[in-house]
Amino acid sequence: MTTSLFFKNALLPAGWAQSVRLDIAAGAIQSVTPDATPDGAEAHAIALPGMPNLHSHTFQRAMAGLAEYRGSGADNFWSWREQMYRFALRMSPDDIEAVAAQAFCEMLESGFTSVAEFHYLHHDPEGKPYANIAETASRIAAAAAATGIDLLLLPVFYAHGNFGGLPPTAGQRRFINTLDQFFALHDKCKALAATGAAPHSLRAVTPDELAALVPLAKNRPFHLHISEQTQEVADCLAWSGIRPIEWLLSHAPVDENWCLIHATHANHAEIAGIKTTGAVAGLCPITEANLGDGIFPTKNFAGAFGIGTDSNILIDAAAELRQLEYAQRLHHRQRNVLATGDTPATATNIWQHALAGGAQALGLSALGMTSGLTPGAPANLVTLDTKTLGPAAENPETALNIAIFAARNRAIDTVWVNGFKKVVNGRHIQATAINARFTATLKNLL
Numbered sequence: 358m359t360t361s362l363f364f365k366n367a368l369l370p371a372g373w374a375q376s377v378r379l380d381i382a383a384g385a386i387q388s389v390t391p392d393a394t395p396d397g398a399e400a401h402a403i404a405l406p407g408m409p410n411l412h413s414h415t416f417q418r419a420m421a422g423l424a425e426y427r428g429s430g431a432d433n434f435w436s437w438r439e440q441m442y443r444f445a446l447r448m449s450p451d452d453i454e455a456v457a458a459q460a461f462c463e464m465l466e467s468g469f470t471s472v473a474e475f476h477y478l479h480h481d482p483e484g485k486p487y488a489n490i491a492e493t494a495s496r497i498a499a500a501a502a503a504t505g506i507d508l509l510l511l512p513v514f515y516a517h518g519n520f521g522g523l524p525p526t527a528g529q530r531r532f533i534n535t536l537d538q539f540f541a542l543h544d545k546c547k548a549l550a551a552t553g554a555a556p557h558s559l560r561a562v563t564p565d566e567l568a569a570l571v572p573l574a575k576n577r578p579f580h581l582h583i584s585e586q587t588q589e590v591a592d593c594l595a596w597s598g599i600r601p602i603e604w605l606l607s608h609a610p611v612d613e614n615w616c617l618i619h620a621t622h623a624n625h626a627e628i629a630g631i632k633t634t635g636a637v638a639g640l641c642p643i644t645e646a647n648l649g650d651g652i653f654p655t656k657n658f659a660g661a662f663g664i665g666t667d668s669n670i671l672i673d674a675a676a677e678l679r680q681l682e683y684a685q686r687l688h689h690r691q692r693n694v695l696a697t698g699d700t701p702a703t704a705t706n707i708w709q710h711a712l713a714g715g716a717q718a719l720g721l722s723a724l725g726m727t728s729g730l731t732p733g734a735p736a737n738l739v740t741l742d743t744k745t746l747g748p749a750a751e752n753p754e755t756a757l758n759i760a761i762f763a764a765r766n767r768a769i770d771t772v773w774v775n776g777f778k779k780v781v782n783g784r785h786i787q788a789t790a791i792n793a794r795f796t797a798t799l800k801n802l803l
Contacts, residue, residue: 407470409715412665442528484530553578
């Protein structure tokens with residue numbers, strides 16, 4: 358069965374085009390025809406390719422807003438992490454599934470159509486494996502199926518508390534696996550969803566363990582946290598004599614299948630090194646601001662980057678892109694920092710770049726697939742509500758600028774994933790039931 362859609366304006370790989378007709382079959386875009394006529398196709402005003410979310414920990418959606426209290430000392434990433442650990446120890450598999458479904462629902466409503474779930478909450482609250490070692494991973498997959506989001510499942514290997522193989526803390530007990538356990542978990546995950554792999558960080562794996570995991574990066578996504586905090590850089594220097602990204606680029610076969618999450622504290626040589634490898638910089642601007650991580654040098658980075666929602670404190674693709682640009686404006690004391698001479702409309706430029714980097718991080722490139730509104734790509738797309746954006750939205754570049762930087766309300770109207778409509782009038786088609794289950798779960802957790 359073929360579905361036909363018509364858009365007054367659509368963002369194609371080469372830029373904005375008018376009167377665009379898309380024909381969709383078997384979940385993929387079959388043809389893209391600019392300067393077309395509707396000929397009975399379902400008509401909308403402005404279409405964008407759906408945004409990939411390259412980094413998420415869905416369970417953390419349950420604690421959004423609960424850590425915004427100052428402690429007795431200076432609050433930072435490390436004090437927040439202890440609160441997160443305590444919250445994670447409360448959650449059952451049912452809780453994990455309900456919270457993940459709410460997070461995925463909100464992602465779709467905000468324009469994310471696919472997600473890489475960096476999943477490390479593996480075991481029971483005492484740290485013992487469930488009878489099915491992939492029990493909690495199966496709940497993530499079930500939540501993705503219920504909401505319809507495209508899922509890349511990234512089971513996380515986590516074994517240590519800091520550089521040099523230090524023992525894990527009690528708060529980390531639900532995350533910890535041996536290599537043998539992890540490979541068994543990874544095999545189970547492959548039956549659940551598209552699957553990559555993720556060593557948690559250089560803090561959580563030894564060099565030998567990382568080397569044992571590297572074969573999983575062959576033609577598959579391979580993600581890890583790196584250089585998020587200045588204390589992490591200092592600890593790596595104390596352990597190895599060099600900085601985290603410098604160590605990784607010197608000791609691992611980093612390539613285009615790798616995604617370096619945060620990479621916040623990357624110096625000039627390190628960002629040049631990331632570019633040379635072809636790896637993606639996985640940026641999570643809202644979380645990095647919320648946790649006081651710092652600012653990735655996006656203006657000076659010539660490589661691939663994408664965006665993720667990480668701690669899911671606020672799930673909104675437009676807000677992530679706005680924070681990405683505004684952080685650069687504050688740092689450089691300039692405006693429209695991430696626009697270019699070729700693409701002077703800032704929102705268009707950052708949407709296109711984040712789309713390409715996110716698609717690479719989720720493995721489309723490794724599989725020889727394409728992304729965006731182009732033949733052969735998954736039919737993952739969103740439309741903008743031009744009534745929300747006002748009369749200036751007649752110009753599609755201006756419409757997207759308003760949607761990212763100036764809309765008082767979220768501007769997403771309709772969302773398709775693999776050709777199926779999942780969001781209508783800005784609301785997920787199963788939102789009422791998903792939200793009711795999430796609300797009951799959160800009340801119980803609190």
